[in-house]
Amino acid sequence: MTAPQFPPRLDGSGRRDRLMSTLVAVGAAYRRLAEISGRRRPPVREVDRRLPLVVEAVRTEADGVVSLRLVRPDGNPLPAWRPGAHIDLLLPSGMVRQYSLCGSPSDLSHYRIAVRRIGSASAEVHALTAGTRVTVRGPRNAFPFVAAPAYHFVAGGIGITPILPMVHRAEASGADWRLVYTGRDRESMPFLDELPAERVRIRPDTEFGIPASGAELLEEMPTGASVYCCGPMPMITGVRVDLARTGAAAVYFERFSPPPIVDGQPFRVVLRRSGLTLDVPADRSTLDVVREVLPDVPYSCRQGFCGTCEVAAEDGGRVRICVDRGPAVLEL
Incomplete structure (x- = not known):
């Protein structure tokens, strides 16, 4: 019988190392098993993340704004989400638009979105009726709500949609928070009746004569607060310009229009x-x-x-x- 061949020891003694030989053999066996397993593994299938839903109700929330209550056809709970999340709504025309979830994350019996009519896609949403079947993707979150001891929220018009669940979460957590909610006029500002009045300042342009400056929107901000801002670009720009004068701990923005191109080249x-x-x-x-x-x-x-x-x-x-x-x- 042939004697087993062991690799030489690393100490230079010339003797063979039985432990090293064992490790080499185990490694070779593991590679062979991995190759066999890989050959038998089924191909990876793409996950279909589309959700077929039904419009359960359509409600007017303000001038030019409707909310949609979306449910599963079988009544089962929907995927969980956190404040700041949105869904992709696939419209019958083939257009796709993102809308923030503005209901309660703890109630997964339905999703709620609110849409202001400003173009062809939003006009198509406004034409949807109860019983209409739609498809959504998500939820996804590009505007995450991070735990903090204090918050300062700034919402402009339909920008209240991602902010509203954040406000309720901040209230439930016992955090120190403020909200400044601005818009063209009160009639155009949705969900006014769902906001806790004690810590909310409603600031319609028609009652002040001019749009609010960034400095005004940041007044009465709690010390060391995290700032969450969502709305039209001029409002966001004003807040960003004047934010440097505050003691904000962190700043988060979500815009409804493409970001400006800075220092672009043709x-x-x-x-x-x-x-x-x-x-x-x-x-x-x-x-x-x-x-x-x-x-x-x-x-x-x-x-x-x-x-x-x-x-x-x-x-x-x-x-x-x-x-x-x-x-x-x-x-x-």
Whole structure:
């Protein structure tokens, strides 16, 4: 019988190391098992995260604003969510839009969203009726609500939708908090009757003559508060400019329009299938320019996180044409 062959010891003695030989054998056996397991493993299937829902009720919340109560057809509970979350609503026309969840995270019998009518997609939402079947994706959270001892909330118009669940969560936690809620007029501001009056300042433009400045919106902020701000770009810009003068511990923003392009440079994109070459100015996105010649190109959030406008490039990569800037050959 042939004697077993052991690797030499590392101490230079010339003797064979039985322990090292055992480890080498175990490692080889593990690799063989891994190869066998890999060959038998079934292919990974893409997870379908779409939720078929039914519009249970449509309610007018303010001038130009309706809320939708969405439920499962079988009445089962919906996926859990946290304040700041949104869903993608897939409309019958094929358009996709994001809407913040503005109900109670503890009540998973339904989702509630609120939509202001400002364009074709929102007009389609306003036309939905009770009993209509819709599809959503999510929930997802790009505006997370982080535990803190104090909060200062700033909401502008329909920007109250992600802020409302945060306010109720802050109240339930016993945190020190304030909310400044601004809008064109009281009639256009949804959910006024759902806000605790003691810590809320309602600030309609019609009652003050002019829109609020950032400094005014940050008045009476609790010391060391985390600031949450959602609304139109001019309001967010004002808050950001004046925020440096405060003692805010952290700042979180959510906007309903694409972010401004800063220090942009002009470039050129080629649409390979269409045979077009387009010049993109320094202050515009590729999506804006492409939609002038291909108005049906899909898009949604216009902020780079939903992926609806993602397009294949000739080099094999993927480009989100709402935010990615630079010369490219696109498969359009």
